[in-house]
Amino acid sequence: MGDNFACLDDFEKHALSVLPKNALDYYTSGAGAQTTLEDNKRAFSRYKIRPRFLRDVSKRDLSTTVLGEKISMPIGISPTAMQRMAHPEGELANARAAEAMGTIYTLSTIATSSIEEVAQAAPKCVKWFQLYIFRDRSVTIDLVQRAEKAGFKALVLTVDAPVFGIRLADVRNRFTMPPHLALKNFTSLSMTKFDDKIEGSRLTGYVASLFDDTLNWEDIKWLKTITTLPILLKGILTAEDAVLAVNHQVDGIVVSNHGGRQLDSTFASIDVLEEIVNAVGNKTEVYLDGGIRDGTDVFKALVLGAKMVFIGRPALWGLAYNGEEGVKKILRIIRHEFDTTLALCGCCNVGEIKREMVVHESHHSKL
Ligand SMILES: Cc1cc2nc3c(=O)[nH]c(=O)nc-3n(C[C@H](O)[C@H](O)[C@H](O)COP(=O)(O)O)c2cc1C
Numbered sequence: 001m002g003d004n005f006a007c008l009d010d011f012e013k014h015a016l017s018v019l020p021k022n023a024l025d026y027y028t029s030g031a032g033a034q035t036t037l038e039d040n041k042r043a044f045s046r047y048k049i050r051p052r053f054l055r056d057v058s059k060r061d062l063s064t065t066v067l068g069e070k071i072s073m074p075i076g077i078s079p080t081a082m083q084r085m086a087h088p089e090g091e092l093a094n095a096r097a098a099e100a101m102g103t104i105y106t107l108s109t110i111a112t113s114s115i116e117e118v119a120q121a122a123p124k125c126v127k128w129f130q131l132y133i134f135r136d137r138s139v140t141i142d143l144v145q146r147a148e149k150a151g152f153k154a155l156v157l158t159v160d161a162p163v164f165g166i167r168l169a170d171v172r173n174r175f176t177m178p179p180h181l182a183l184k185n186f187t188s189l190s191m192t193k194f195d196d197k198i199e200g201s202r203l204t205g206y207v208a209s210l211f212d213d214t215l216n217w218e219d220i221k222w223l224k225t226i227t228t229l230p231i232l233l234k235g236i237l238t239a240e241d242a243v244l245a246v247n248h249q250v251d252g253i254v255v256s257n258h259g260g261r262q263l264d265s266t267f268a269s270i271d272v273l274e275e276i277v278n279a280v281g282n283k284t285e286v287y288l289d290g291g292i293r294d295g296t297d298v299f300k301a302l303v304l305g306a307k308m309v310f311i312g313r314p315a316l317w318g319l320a321y322n323g324e325e326g327v328k329k330i331l332r333i334i335r336h337e338f339d340t341t342l343a344l345c346g347c348c349n350v351g352e353i354k355r356e357m358v359v360h361e362s363h364h365s366k367l
């Protein structure tokens with residue numbers, strides 16, 4: 001099985017058939033009625049491509065430069081928590097796959113492998129560290145210092161989770177991490193001690209007890225005082241916040257609704273991308289995640305102004321299939337799809353992508 005997997009959705013179908021219910025529900029869930037989760041994917045189909053032909057596309061190059069680093073393609077891996085529920089090598093396998101494919105791996109704070117283990121497993125990979133800010137600031141300072149020391153190249157501060165989104169399946173399952181796993185970035189702060197009798201799942205209790213829900217723009221200034229790494233804000237969904245981010249001199253913005261897991265009924269990330277890109281101009285780099293499932297999605301996001309995109313769940317499905325090899329296969333497939341899309345649109349590289357190459361489907365009805 002697996003040799004005939006042709007697209008990312010084939011890996012998802014496989015994962016649905018092999019992962020234990022507790023983990024699978026945690027990985028797949030969105031918040032509430034899951035309208036944003038579903039819309040993240042569906043929204044891409046509402047954008048249509050206007051290809052150009054007869055342009056000699058024989059010599060193509062997918063590489064790009066992000067925060068000054070050259071990477072092989074504009075497709076990287078989003079932070080997802082607890083990756084060892086998908087495969088025994090979890091984050092290590094995922095980072096090794098990104099390294100082999102020459103792209104960026106983002107490690108979650110809530111990881112089942114430590115910062116140091118990931119750095120050792122994939123020393124040449126361009127690694128970013130996703131940061132949650134804890135009420136106990138010494139926890140966050142420790143994470144930042146360790147990420148810097150281990151050679152991570154940027155901090156991705158997640159801004160859309162002052163409290164935990166309500167994911168109904170996790171509530172019903174009273175989700176908790178399997179006992180053989182640990183949150184390896186901490187020596188204490190294990191999940192088991194958090195009350196599962198409060199509303200929500202044990203994760204809700206964990207976040208409510210430990211994450212700092214006073215987080216605000218002043219904290220961006222504080223974060224800048226404790227690190228020299230570039231700071232990216234993940235979870236920005238409006239032009240207003242994007243402008244504030246620029247005013248606070250962040251180095252990048254990840255347009256994201258957390259894969260539909262935090263606040264249901266927000267717009268799909270692709271639908272707010274252009275508003276944000278227009279608001280920030282060339283003052284900061286803009287990336288996108290949420291619902292990217294094939295090469296045409298990548299192309300559409302780049303046309304609408306993203307410098308790069310990231311995939312979350314598909315990498316978990318790759319892990320569930322076959323660890324590092326599974327994630328490499330996922331990345332190879334989407335890379336090939338993006339390459340094919342570029343060629344069929346008359347582009348040889350990302351610099352040749354032009355705004356007029358994508359329109360919203362409502363475009364023709366307005367003509
Ligand atoms: C199982 C799972 C765990 C996640 N954990 C984190 C996390 O620890 N930190 C974070 O900033 N985002 C987290 N996210 C959100 C992802 O970084 C990303 O925004 C989202 O998965 C992108 O959507 P996609 O899964 O459709 O590609 C998680 C998403 C999933 C599915």
Ligand SMILES: CCCCCCC(=O)C(=O)O
Pocket residue numbers: 081110161191203206207258261
């Ligand atoms: C143990 C707390 C879980 C933290 C959040 C992980 C995450 O961001 C997610 O979407 O799930």
